[in-house]
Amino acid sequence: MINNIRSTLIEQVALTDPLYWILGSTSIIIIFFYGWYRCKYIKKNEDILEFSLWKNSNKGGIDGWSLSHFLLYLAYGFLYPNTFVLTTLLGILWEFFECYLGITKPKFMSEFGFCMPAKSGNKQKVWWYGKPVDIIVNSLGFITGNRLHKFFMK
Numbered sequence: 001m002i003n004n005i006r007s008t009l010i011e012q013v014a015l016t017d018p019l020y021w022i023l024g025s026t027s028i029i030i031i032f033f034y035g036w037y038r039c040k041y042i043k044k045n046e047d048i049l050e051f052s053l054w055k056n057s058n059k060g061g062i063d064g065w066s067l068s069h070f071l072l073y074l075a076y077g078f079l080y081p082n083t084f085v086l087t088t089l090l091g092i093l094w095e096f097f098e099c100y101l102g103i104t105k106p107k108f109m110s111e112f113g114f115c116m117p118a119k120s121g122n123k124q125k126v127w128w129y130g131k132p133v134d135i136i137v138n139s140l141g142f143i144t145g146n147r148l149h150k151f152f153m154k
Contacts, residue, residue, distance in 0.1 A: 005085070012086035020080055024090065027072055035113035035127060047127065061133035069134050070141035077145020084142055091138040095130035102128040 038047060049064030057063065069091075076087045105114055105126070113127035 008085050009089070012083045015082050016080060016086070020076075020083070023072075023075065023079075028094075032112050036111055038127070039111055039113065039115035061131045062137075065131075066134065066137045069137045070144075073138040073141030074145040074148075077142035077147075078149045079145075081146040081149040084146070087142055088135070088139060092135055095132075095134055097130075098128050099130035102126050102130070 042048075049068065050058060051064050052058040053062055053064070053067060073087065073091070076083065080087065101109055101113075109128070115127070
């Protein structure tokens, strides 16, 4: 089983090109920049992507971040339709990384999402957190992009 996964990953890495890795790296850079910008300039310590897509959907973890995940993985599914395992694995690793940051709150990340509250009575909000629902949203985005690729690239 491990050998099958390993060979699948090797095959799928071979199907990528620099754009694949630039897309992921750029997304990560944007997330870090947004975290820094939010801490430095948004004094209410609000996250503009933590809004409900529909009534109370953010209580189930579906919010603006979910939409960003869906769109990114839609792009991956459309541009790289044969990399589902690789792309999903990278998404899972990212969620674990977010969980790690949220739990350990390393000092080197203090300006990238661990903002001090605007008012002295407010608690520091943990901005880094992994959500299991993100993995599902990623998969749905990838599958949607894959289907669009098959439809438009016949």
